[in-house]
Amino acid sequence: SQTIHQWPATLVQPVGSPLSLECTVEGTSNPNLYWYRQAAGRGLQLLFYSVGIGQISSEVPQNLSASRPQDRQFILSSKKLLLSDSGFYLCAWSTRRSGNTIYFGEGSWLTVV
């Protein structure tokens, strides 16, 4: 069966520090991968999605970047965190065929202080 894991689960970082959140999927190949952010406990905002290695689409201009160095690995990064980057970050995957289902990781709570 397919599983998705992301880490770290919680993170407290000072303003201006770098960020790296990692996500891996197991049990499937060539997945579509996504990073979402949820602020204030409501609404999921799509940040990035990827349909293949090295292929990243950004949905919202911001202080963050994403990379996909391997087929089932998706990384969310920042060089210098802002207070507004605080939130709940969710990695997700889906198959590539149309009409597919999306599955989420456990999420990472980021607090920028």
Place this chain on the structure above:
Amino acid sequence: GIQVEQSPPDLILQEGANSTLRCNFSDSVNNLQWFHQNPWGQLINLFYIPSGTKQNGRLSATTVATERYSLLYISSSQTTDSGVYFCAVEGFNKFYFGSGTKLNVKP
């Protein structure tokens, strides 16, 4: 992108009551899913329902794709049903989420 609207935004129920949550979407979609987000933030898949009706225990869902809406029914609600319910639609290789319905079931 596709616009997804959920209603009501907040709902308070007494344990044992029934409720209906609605999801409207602005364009033709390839699928529609309902999720429950628990207090720890985990998003649990409830239904994959691009059209028709499905039931799972006390929960059921109906999607009328031609009229661009879906309904989630919760019967005999329990305190463990509390949390935020999201619908999501897929289009253009992306998933678009509504802003959710926050449900609070009181004992």
